[in-house]
Amino acid sequence: MLDINKIRAEFPILNQKVNGKPLVYFDNGATSQKPQVVIDAIVDYYSRYNANIHRGVHTLSQLATDAYEEARLKIQRHFNAKHNYEIIFTSGTTEGINLVANGFAALLKKDDEIIVSALEHHSNIVPWQMLCEHTGAKLLVIPMNYDGELLMDEYEKLLSDKTKLVVCNHISNGLGTINPIEFIIEKAHKAGAAVLIDGAQACPHLKPDVQALNVDFYVTSAHKMCGPTGVGMLYGKEEWLRKLPPYKGGGEMIATVTFEKTTYADLPHKFEAGTPNICGGIAFGTAIDYMNEVGFDNIASYERELLEYGTKKLLELEGIEIYGTKDLNKKASVISFNFKGIHPYDVGTIIDKLGIAVRTGHHCAQPIMDFYKIPGTIRASFAFYNTKEEIDLMIEALKKAQMMLG
Known part of the structure; x- marks a missing residue:
């Protein structure tokens, strides 16, 4: 109680x-309010140990790095990812979806197919339309009924050997419908397709287990679950994250840089170019602690x-x-x-x-x-x-x- x-x-x-x-x-559904403990975590970072991470040998940098990477571990444990490097910090759900869409641009060919659902938020429609325009792939839609439920019989008919990716939200932001993602994932995998689940609306209400779901990609935002705006996470199975090329170029995501060639850092840093939202990531971890305590x-x-x-x-x-x-x-x-x-x-x-x-x-x-x-x-x-x-x-x-x- x-x-x-x-x-x-x-x-x-x-x-x-x-x-x-x-x-x-x-x-x-648009954004949750923040408990004092999350607000305090943000103030504490900027008041006590504000510094850039991963790059400095000085004390403040080490403190900030440790707190940021501890937050990654909290997120890994919360979603039950197998490895901490399968958790990629993003600016939110939208960036996580765009990161995967950008990566699939290198993997798709003309007439490949992506399946989305009729219940999607625009951020889980538009990136795939852009990807299809770029690659010549086709976008297919799982239809819905008047009760706001997806038609699984029609979904199964859409699946084929051309299906390369199925994307669906866990819970509809417009209607609150909880989609049968276990069924969707299982059927997609039988067809040889990968699956991305948009968990932005689900994570405030339930605790997804990405290994039990056997999902390939799962994305969410901190601000829906008592955390700050401007930070989120992409979970990706290691095998998929290694297949996808980097999304952005810059500092942090490199191993070596010369004018002739650049080699990329290992996971997760390969996808985390530039200075991240450090205090946001730390406060995301605090928010997860708070919600688990509730x-x-x-x-x-x-x-x-x-x-x-x-x-x-x-x-x-x-x-x-x-x-x-x-x-x-x-x-x-x-x-x-x-x-x-x-x-x-x-x-x-x-x-x-x-x-x-x-x-x-x-x-x-x-x-x-x-x-x-x-x-x-x-x-x-x-x-x-x-x-x-x-x-x-x-x-x-x-x-x-x-x-x-x-």
């Missing part, structure tokens, strides 16, 4: 008013309560349509909804005046909105520091918005 009052006290931003009303923060089983159980309660309360309102699966066992703590006949932006603007922070729009998942033939949705995404009382405040605000706009 979680002590919610204690947890909320650890997040200083929650103890404030917006437009004269207590802040109700339901935009966790406990992912506790998080999952409590967020399930919030999802059930929020769904029930919303369905009591007139004119509400919830998009996505009705099977809450297949869903994270995200509710995407609209009032019939009212634009989501208008609702979001009014309830913001009442202190309620939700996301409105297409959520960088425009193909989903096109499927439903809507301009966007109101998305309430819950975290373990939210409460049922906050959901009640959102419901009252929605009633007022509907009365004003209906």
